[in-house]
Amino acid sequence: MICAIPANATDNLYCTLLAHSSIHGIMAGYTGFVCGPINGNYAYIPLEEVARATNEVNTRDHKWAWQKIVMKVQMSCQKCRTESLKLVARADGVSFVGLEGAEKDKLVVIGEGVDAVKLATSLRNKVGHTELISVAEQK
DSSP: OOOOOOOHHHHHHHHHHHHHHHHHHHHTTOOSSSEETTTTTEEEHHHHHHHHOOOOTTSSSSSEEEEEEEEEOOOOSSSHHHHHHHHTTTTTTTTEEEEEEEEEEEEEEEESSSOOHHHHHHHHHSSSSSEEEEEEEEE
C-alpha cells in the first residue's frame, strides 16, 4: 500500500485484512495472485489481470488537492505545543500535524481543503502569535 501520510488505525485494519486474505490463499494452494476488495468482498486476483490493467491516476482530481501549510507559532512551553497540535488536528480536512524547526516552533499541517487563514486565526486566539509561512501543494 502506498500512502502519502502516516498510517492510521483504518490503514492498520485494511493491511491486516489483506494479510489474512493472502495467507488463506496461500494455505489453499494458490500462487501468482494478489488480494483486494471487489464489490465489498475480498478476492484473489491473478497477477496477469493486475499487470494487464492500465488504470491512470488523475492528479488533477480533488483527492490529490492536498496542501502543506507551515506556520510559525509562539509556543513557549509544552502545554502550548500540545494545545496547538490538538487545535489543528481537530480542524476540517487535516490529515497530518507535526512540529519542525530547531526550537519546535513551526507547525506543519497537511490536508485537503484546509483553510490556512482560519487555522492561523484560531491559533492566534488560543495560543499566541502565529505567522503563516507557506501554503503549498503537497507533492
